[in-house]
Amino acid sequence: MTKMENTHEDKKGYIRKGYSTLVHRQIAYHQIYKNNRDKYPLPFSKYQVHHRDKNKQNNHLDNLVLIERESHEKIHKKEIRERVSKNALAFLGVLFVGTFGSILMYSFIFNGINFWNVGLIIFSIWFGILVYKKLK
Numbered sequence: 001m002t003k004m005e006n007t008h009e010d011k012k013g014y015i016r017k018g019y020s021t022l023v024h025r026q027i028a029y030h031q032i033y034k035n036n037r038d039k040y041p042l043p044f045s046k047y048q049v050h051h052r053d054k055n056k057q058n059n060h061l062d063n064l065v066l067i068e069r070e071s072h073e074k075i076h077k078k079e080i081r082e083r084v085s086k087n088a089l090a091f092l093g094v095l096f097v098g099t100f101g102s103i104l105m106y107s108f109i110f111n112g113i114n115f116w117n118v119g120l121i122i123f124s125i126w127f128g129i130l131v132y133k134k135l136k
Contacts, residue, residue, distance in 0.1 A: 006018060007023060009057070012056070013056040013057065014056050014057075015056075015057055015059060022049075023059050024049050024051070024056075024059045024064060025049055027059050027061060027064060028047075028049045028064050028066055029044055031061050031064075032061070032064065032066050033047070033066060040066060042068070046068065046069070047066045047067065047068060047069075048066075048067060048068070048069050048072040049064050049065070049066060050064070050065045050066075050067050050072055050075060051063055051064065052064070052065060054079075
């Protein structure tokens with residue numbers, strides 16, 4: 001979106017006009033809410049504006065969706081859960097590979113190749129593939 005006159009980015013990353021006016025809410029009010037009153041029975045203040053592409057500065061009309069607070073929170077809670085679970089899985093993968101890599105190296109140095117080492121290698125490869133697929 002091109003920079004409008006007298007606008008600035010606030011500390012949360014939203015574009016504001018003046019001190020308090022959120023540009024995306026103004027656009028949603030005039031272009032979505034007022035033009036489709038039959039779809040929105042509640043007062044405008046009961047709706048939140050969701051940015052489809054998660055870019056708070058993309059206030060193009062096709063990127064904005066008016067939804068109720070509960071629905072909006074569900075969308076963002078799901079995104080947070082997915083991000084947290086990906087990070088946790090990546091951490092476990094690194095921890096696993098580091099731990100078993102050390103065990104395998106120690107075992108190879110002192111015991112040579114044996115059934116236990118081959119099993120750990122196969123399991124490590126399988127786990128690495130599983131983590132890779134989950135993180136894609």
